[in-house]
Amino acid sequence: xxxxxxxxxxxxxxxLPGVGPKSAQRIAFHILQTPSFDVSRLSDLLRxxxxxxxxxxxxxxxxxxxxxxxxxxxxxxxxxxxxxxDAKDVxxxxxxxxxxxxxxxxxGAISPIxxxxxxxxRIPQLMQRLADGTVTEVILATNPNLEGEATAAYLSRxxxxxxxxxxxxxxxLPVGGDLEYADEVTLGRAFEGRRKL
Amino acid sequence: xxxxxxxxxxxxxxxLPGVGPKSAQRIAFHILQTPSFDVSRLSDLLRxxxxxxxxxxxxxxxxxxxxxxxxxxxxxxxxxxxxxxDAKDVxxxxxxxxxxxxxxxxxGAISPIxxxxxxxxRIPQLMQRLADGTVTEVILATNPNLEGEATAAYLSRxxxxxxxxxxxxxxxLPVGGDLEYADEVTLGRAFEGRRKL
Numbered sequence: 001x002x003x004x005x006x007x008x009x010x011x012x013x014x015x016l017p018g019v020g021p022k023s024a025q026r027i028a029f030h031i032l033q034t035p036s037f038d039v040s041r042l043s044d045l046l047r048x049x050x051x052x053x054x055x056x057x058x059x060x061x062x063x064x065x066x067x068x069x070x071x072x073x074x075x076x077x078x079x080x081x082x083x084x085x086d087a088k089d090v091x092x093x094x095x096x097x098x099x100x101x102x103x104x105x106x107x108g109a110i111s112p113i114x115x116x117x118x119x120x121x122r123i124p125q126l127m128q129r130l131a132d133g134t135v136t137e138v139i140l141a142t143n144p145n146l147e148g149e150a151t152a153a154y155l156s157r158x159x160x161x162x163x164x165x166x167x168x169x170x171x172x173l174p175v176g177g178d179l180e181y182a183d184e185v186t187l188g189r190a191f192e193g194r195r196k197l
Numbered sequence: 198x199x200x201x202x203x204x205x206x207x208x209x210x211x212x213l214p215g216v217g218p219k220s221a222q223r224i225a226f227h228i229l230q231t232p233s234f235d236v237s238r239l240s241d242l243l244r245x246x247x248x249x250x251x252x253x254x255x256x257x258x259x260x261x262x263x264x265x266x267x268x269x270x271x272x273x274x275x276x277x278x279x280x281x282x283d284a285k286d287v288x289x290x291x292x293x294x295x296x297x298x299x300x301x302x303x304x305g306a307i308s309p310i311x312x313x314x315x316x317x318x319r320i321p322q323l324m325q326r327l328a329d330g331t332v333t334e335v336i337l338a339t340n341p342n343l344e345g346e347a348t349a350a351y352l353s354r355x356x357x358x359x360x361x362x363x364x365x366x367x368x369x370l371p372v373g374g375d376l377e378y379a380d381e382v383t384l385g386r387a388f389e390g391r392r393k394l
Contacts, residue, residue: 006250006259009242015235017227018220022378029285030214031247032259038212039247043240045206049228050236053203062203062229088226 006032058129060105060122061090070094070102077101082139083126083155085109085148093141101137104129109147110154116147118154126155130162137165144171203229252284255326257302257319259284267291267299274298279336280323280352282306282345286376290338293381295388298336301326306344307351313344315351323352327359334362336391341370353394364391 006028014024031039055061056068063069070076070090080101084090090103106121129135140155142148152168159166171189173182182190203225210221228236252258253265260266267273267287277298281287287300303318326332337352339345349365356363367390370379379387 005242005246005261009246012239012242016224018223019216023215025285026215027213028246029283031243032250032284034247036247039243042209043244045202045209046228046236046243047240049202049206049225050231050233053229055229062226064202086226087229088222 055087055105059103060087060107060125061103062087075100078134080137080139081126081129081135082141084141085143085151089141099139101139106142106151109142109151111147111150114147121151123155123158127158130159130164133163135164137167140166140168144169252302256300257284257304257322258287258300272297275331276333277336278323278326278332278334279338281338281376282340282348283377286338289377289379290384290388293385293388295385296336298334303339303348306339306348308344308347311344318348320352320355324355327356327361330360332361334364336388337363337365337394338376340374340376341366342373342375345376349394363394365394367391 009031010021010024010028013019013027014021016024019027052064053062054064056063056071057066058071059068061068061070063071065072077100080099081104082093082099082101083104083106084093085106085108087105090105093099093103104122104126106123106126108116108121110116110118110121130138138155138159140152142151156166156168170193171186172193173179173186173190179187206228207218207221207225210216210224211218213221216224249261250259251261253260253268254263255268256265258265258267262269274297277296278301279290279296279298280301280303281290282303282305284302287302290296290300301319301323303320303323305313305318307313307315307318327335335352335356337349339348353363353365366387370376370383370387376384
């Protein structure tokens with residue numbers, strides 16, 4: 001619909017996740033009216049991130065070096081590993097400031113429908129990290145949905161033979177939430193996992 | 198939350214219209230997992246669009262040359278000008294294939310609240326285009342909302358003294374809506390039923 005290159009940009013932007021054709025058009029016009037300097041910055045950042053940022057060889061988190069900042073940090077407890085599906089989840093958990101151990105990013109969850117089996121995830125790398133006996137606890141922090149639960153169940157079975165405490169993040173009512181709006185499954189879990197006061 | 202450059206990209210993406218912090222994070226992670234070649238393409242397109250695309254000297258539409266493809270097209274009726282608020286609106290109207298004349302992009306609408314007065318729009322350029330008497334009809338296709346109506350009323354008054362038929366897009370467009378989001382059929386009807394002012 002537009003002269004060549006503008007339409008090309010709109011098409012390319014429309015391929016980004018969560019950006020539909022209308023948003024893509026809006027962003028393209030925003031770009032046309034943004035100072036050149038800012039557009040260059042974004043353009044450079046896109047290229048640099050793709051070229052310089054990689055995934056940590058040890059845990060699979062995003063990193064600009066072979067090992068990510070968490071794996072390099074000697075203050076992080078090497079005996080506890082928190083297993084997450086995605087590198088995004090690392091930063092979500094970091095924001096809580098509750099966890100002082102290290103991470104292992106699986107790169108997804110087991111999903112027969114999407115054709116993702118255990119072999120498609122970074123599970124062998126996890127087993128290798130556990131082999132030397134340093135790790136004493138593994139926290140399974142995969143998502144509390146069908147795929148995440150299946151992955152947690154699979155890993156839990158895989159780790160039973162080892163001398164490792166395996167735990168799963170608690171399910172229950174979200175803090176600040178309202179009982180009235182909780183779904184039955186969540187509420188059921190909250191009952192199951194009730195703590196004595 | 199992330200190692201330097203990834204967070205920078207998230208921040209920069211979050212400044213785009215319609216992209217919140219969560220979407221920005223999602224896009225950044227998508228970039229990390231997209232082939233380098235595609236990311237380079239997007240990066241180059243952003244820069245090229247900003248550097249090469251400009252606004253048509255005559256009508257204000259987006260263009261890679263001094264005059265846009267519509268102003269250069271000898272088949273387009275030079276006697277009819279469709280006045281729109283934004284360059285985006287040109288492509289929306291082009292999609293209906295109803296209109297064979299030329300355009301004039303105002304670059305916004307009169308809005309006392311936003312501090313946009315007639316002098317901030319490309320109204321002098323419009324008057325200049327009308328001065329030689331070639332144009333016999335002006336269609337006011339500003340948005341059917343408060344600012345768009347005010348702008349149409351202002352222009353209509355400005356043009357009464359001239360030998361020009363002034364019309365406004367017909368109702369059919371939902372009042373309070375936005376031209377950008379109108380479907381082609383509705384917009385086509387609006388062209389057919391335009392009212393003389």
